[in-house]
Amino acid sequence: MSTETLPRAGFDLDRPWRLHPKVSVRPERFGALLYHFGTRRLSFLKSPALLTVVRSLVDAPSAREACRSAGVTEAELPAYAAALETLASSQMICARVSS
Amino acid sequence: MTHPLGTLPLVEQFAYGLDAPICLTWELTYACNLSCVHCLSSSGRRDPRELTTAECRAVIDELERMQVFYVNIGGGEPTVRPDFWDLVDYATAHHVGVKFSTNGVKIDAAVARRLAASDYVDVQISLDGATAEVNDAVRGPGSYATALRAMRHLAGAGFQGFKISVVVTRQNVSQLDDFKAIADRFGAQLRLTRLRPSGRGADVWDELHPTAGQQRQLYDWLVARGEQVLTGDSFFHLAAYGQALPGLNLCGAGRVVCLIDPVGDVYACPFAIHDSFLAGNVRGPGGFATVWRESELFAGLRRPQTGGACQSCSAYDSCRGGCMAAKFFTGLPLDGPDPECVKGHGERALTATAGAAPPRPSGDHSHRIRPADPVPVSIGVRPPAGRGLPPDRACDENPLAGFSLGPGD
Numbered sequence: 001m002s003t004e005t006l007p008r009a010g011f012d013l014d015r016p017w018r019l020h021p022k023v024s025v026r027p028e029r030f031g032a033l034l035y036h037f038g039t040r041r042l043s044f045l046k047s048p049a050l051l052t053v054v055r056s057l058v059d060a061p062s063a064r065e066a067c068r069s070a071g072v073t074e075a076e077l078p079a080y081a082a083a084l085e086t087l088a089s090s091q092m093i094c095a096r097v098s099s
Numbered sequence: 100m101t102h103p104l105g106t107l108p109l110v111e112q113f114a115y116g117l118d119a120p121i122c123l124t125w126e127l128t129y130a131c132n133l134s135c136v137h138c139l140s141s142s143g144r145r146d147p148r149e150l151t152t153a154e155c156r157a158v159i160d161e162l163e164r165m166q167v168f169y170v171n172i173g174g175g176e177p178t179v180r181p182d183f184w185d186l187v188d189y190a191t192a193h194h195v196g197v198k199f200s201t202n203g204v205k206i207d208a209a210v211a212r213r214l215a216a217s218d219y220v221d222v223q224i225s226l227d228g229a230t231a232e233v234n235d236a237v238r239g240p241g242s243y244a245t246a247l248r249a250m251r252h253l254a255g256a257g258f259q260g261f262k263i264s265v266v267v268t269r270q271n272v273s274q275l276d277d278f279k280a281i282a283d284r285f286g287a288q289l290r291l292t293r294l295r296p297s298g299r300g301a302d303v304w305d306e307l308h309p310t311a312g313q314q315r316q317l318y319d320w321l322v323a324r325g326e327q328v329l330t331g332d333s334f335f336h337l338a339a340y341g342q343a344l345p346g347l348n349l350c351g352a353g354r355v356v357c358l359i360d361p362v363g364d365v366y367a368c369p370f371a372i373h374d375s376f377l378a379g380n381v382r383g384p385g386g387f388a389t390v391w392r393e394s395e396l397f398a399g400l401r402r403p404q405t406g407g408a409c410q411s412c413s414a415y416d417s418c419r420g421g422c423m424a425a426k427f428f429t430g431l432p433l434d435g436p437d438p439e440c441v442k443g444h445g446e447r448a449l450t451a452t453a454g455a456a457p458p459r460p461s462g463d464h465s466h467r468i469r470p471a472d473p474v475p476v477s478i479g480v481r482p483p484a485g486r487g488l489p490p491d492r493a494c495d496e497n498p499l500a501g502f503s504l505g506p507g508d
Contacts, residue, residue, distance in 0.1 A: 022218060024166070024168055024194065026119075026166040026168070028112075028117060028118075029112075030109065030112045033121060033168070035168035035169070035196070037196055037218050037219055038218055040169075040196075040198075040221055042121065042168070044109055046109065
């Protein structure tokens with residue numbers, strides 16, 4: 001069975017997230033490069049705005065709030081949620097226990 | 100605000116170069132206990148001008164400032180440098196991860212335990228045959244046993260996911276399933292890379308590079324394995340068959356990767372040790388960063404490339420003309436087809452240039468007398484005198500290894 005026919009689990013915008021502690025971030029003109037020293041995988045943030053979102057995750061009560069504070073509009077939110085979901089699936093970001 | 104998916108494709112971004120390499124290959128020494136027939140760097144003997152420990156540390160400091168995530172350390176056999184472990188510790192303490200390639204000669208139980216304890220060090224054991232017979236014909240007598248011993252130590256120490264790195268040749272392409280079985284047995288990950296006509300590889304290219312039929316077999320095998328098998332992005336010329344293999348499918352030479360050789364020379368890529376691809380030296384004013392950012396050679400590589408003779412080919416967007424080094428060392432023009440072009444254009448171009456001597460590698464650190472390991476002459480034929488001596492070593496790592504396309508792709 002193809003996984004493409006299954007509904008996507010989706011990304012939980014309403015919980016707190018953070019960059020994985022083993023991930024290093026290098027800003028670039030197109031956004032940023034991410035490298036995970038645990039999985040030894042490289043990934044990319046394809047816009048400076050997405051970098052702002054990722055960096056503000058740690059201090060925000062939720063991913064949705066991190067997006068809002070970075071200036072992401074409601075219309076743009078699904079694209080950001082999808083990008084964050086990809087980052088979560090590759091362990092670049094991880095769920096944070098709310099404090 | 101920029102839409103997260105609305106920017107120029109990343110591959111385009113990379114083609115124009117970055118302010119710092121994503122990662123790079125650093126060959127720490129030309130000294131090697133082996134004399135692999137296909138060595139990209141023609142290694143064997145240490146070069147008296149090799150960087151000192153202090154100079155190596157200064158390079159690491161610079162890589163840290165440039166935020167280079169990791170270095171692929173090779174050689175020669177890097178672990179024979181007396182300061183090797185100190186340099187690994189220095190790099191990881193300075194947030195520069197290390198992946199190193201080794202034939203396994205120094206990987207005993209104690210070293211394996213130490214390596215298993217670090218998240219910031221990854222190991223690649225070179226193996227070019229799934230049997231001693233096939234491996235040792237290329238890498239020398241006893242090298243299979245040495246590699247397997249190192250793998251047992253790493254697995255025994257609990258090092259999960261170390262890499263077994265195989266250069267695909269005409270002789271071992273039939274052993275792909277066996278290589279995978281070896282990797283699975285040790286909890287390792289298999290990595291296949293392309294043979295290059297670089298270094299001593301130029302001498303054995305004609306006999307060892309896979310046939311057209313074998314290339315197709317390799318491609319199908321890789322497509323079926325997807326991300327289970329790493330390739331260091333080295334088979335992007337095979338994308339012309341249709342579906343691209345996982346990875347960036349981009350020649351990153353001088354754009355997102357490069358090579359620092361044991362004497363500090365900076366080349367566009369590990370497969371291009373030749374004056375034509377020499378960008379500078381880390382001992383020069385401004386160090387490595389200045390070479391990376393200001394070299395004329397690299398600036399040229401970062402300008403849009405014309406497709407040359409390949410431009411009218413329907414597959415050009417997939418293969419982008421293939422590997423610069425493979426073309427160069429087989430005497431083909433850099434804007435023409437790859438010698439292993441899957442459409443056959445490379446073979447035709449080679450036929451057309453038959454007789455012209457291809458460029459020779461610029462350095463040779465081969466052992467002057469081959470160790471007492473007569474490599475079967477079927478693959479050990481020396482080139483005629485006019486072809487000069489080649490650089491070496493296919494036990495190397497493409498710096499794009501491990502790349503995954505990120506959000507938005």
